[in-house]
Amino acid sequence: MQILVTGATGFLGGHLVELLRAAGAAVRAWVRPTSDAARLRALGVTLVGGAAADGAALRRAAAGVDLVFHLAGYVTAAAPFTTPAAASAAVRRRTQAVNVDFTAALLAACLDAGVGRFVYASSSSVYSLDAPTPTPEEAPCAPFSLYGRSKLRAEAHVQAAQARGLSTVSVRPAVIYGPRDRAFTLAALRLARLPVLPLLNGGRTLLDLVYVDDVVDLLWRAARSPAADGRVYNAGPGRPYALRDFFAAYGRLRGRAPRIAPLDPALAARLAAPLRPLVGLFMPEARAALSPAGLALLSRDIHLDVTRAARELDFWPRFDLEAGLAATLRAPKN
Secondary structure: OEEEEEOOOOHHHHHHHHHHHHOOOEEEEEOOOOOOOHHHHHOOOEEEOOOOOOHHHHHHHHOOOOEEEEOOOOOOOOHHHOOOOOOOHHHHHHHHHHHHHHHHHHHHHHHHHOOOEEEEEOOHHHOOOOOOOOEOOOOOOOOOOHHHHHHHHHHHHHHHHHHOOOOEEEEEEOEEEOOOOOOHHHHHHHHHOOOEEEEEHHHOOEEOEEEHHHHHHHHHHHHHOHHHOOOEEEEOOOOOOEHHHHHHHHHHHHOOOOEEEEEOHHHHHHHHHHHHHHHHHHOHHHHHHHOHHHHHHHOOOEOEOOHHHHHHHOOOOOOOHHHHHHHHHHOOOO
16 A cells, blocks of 8 residues: 655654554655655655645655545644734745645645545644534534634645545544654643643643544544545544643652642733743743633633544544553653
C-alpha cells in the first residue's frame, strides 16, 4: 500500500508515520523545504513537496497513492483562543492558505489521481461553544476561533470531494498530548513543576485530553474500514477529564504536584489584562488564554462523545490519562 501523509514532520503526523512504517506501508511525506525531515528519512519515508498552491506538484505526489492522510495545518498555541477579529491580517491569510486552500488543492489532486481514500484531521474546535456535553458528531458546528472556522471550511471541501466520488473520512480530535508535543504537553509539564497553580474554577471544567497513540489508532481504523466512507468521527479519551486531573496524575507519577488555587472567573476577567504581559514573559503560549475569548473557552466543558467510532470502527481509547502521561514521561525527549 502506498500512502501519502501531509504534516508528517509534526507531532501527530510523526506518530502516524511510525505506525504506518511498522505496518509495512510505503509512505510518502509532503514536506516543506525548511522542515526537519531527519526522523522521516531514518524511517525510510520518501520525501515529496513543493509549493502548497502548485497543483502539478500535488498531482505528482498523489500519483499511484492508495491512501492520503491530510494532517498538515497552520496552528499555534494561541489558535484555539483567537477570534477572526483578534487575529492579524497575516495570520488570517496564512490560516486560509494552509488550512483551507491547501486542503482544497490536495483534494483536487487526489480526485485526479484516483486515490482510494482521503483521511482528514480536523478538530473539535469546529463545535459551537453551546454544543451539548458530551458532544456528538452531529452537534452544532459554529466555531468562534479563526482556527476552528478554517477547519470547518476545510471539512466542507472534504464533503464536496466525497460528493464527487472520492472516499473521505474526517476525524475531529480533542486536545492531543504525548511524546514530542511542543504545544499542550510542553506547557502543561511546565505548569506541573510550579509549587502553586491558579486554575479557573479550580481546574474542574472538563477538558478532553487524548493520548496521541489513540488518535493515530483511530485514524488508521478510519482509513481501512468500509463503514467509515463519508463519515465524521470524534477522537477523544472516552471518559470525562478535567484539567486538574492532569496535575493529579502527574503528582501520582512524580510524587509531587502543584497545589491548585481556585480562580474565580469574574476575578480572572478583571486580572486578565494586566497579567497578560507578565505571563507572556514566562510562557508566551499561555497569553492568549487570558483573552476574553480564551477565558470563555476555558470556562466551557469540552468532552467528546466517541460512541460512533466505538460502534462503527470498534475503537475505544487504550490509554487513560495516567497511562498516557506515564508513557509521555518515559519517552525520549527528542
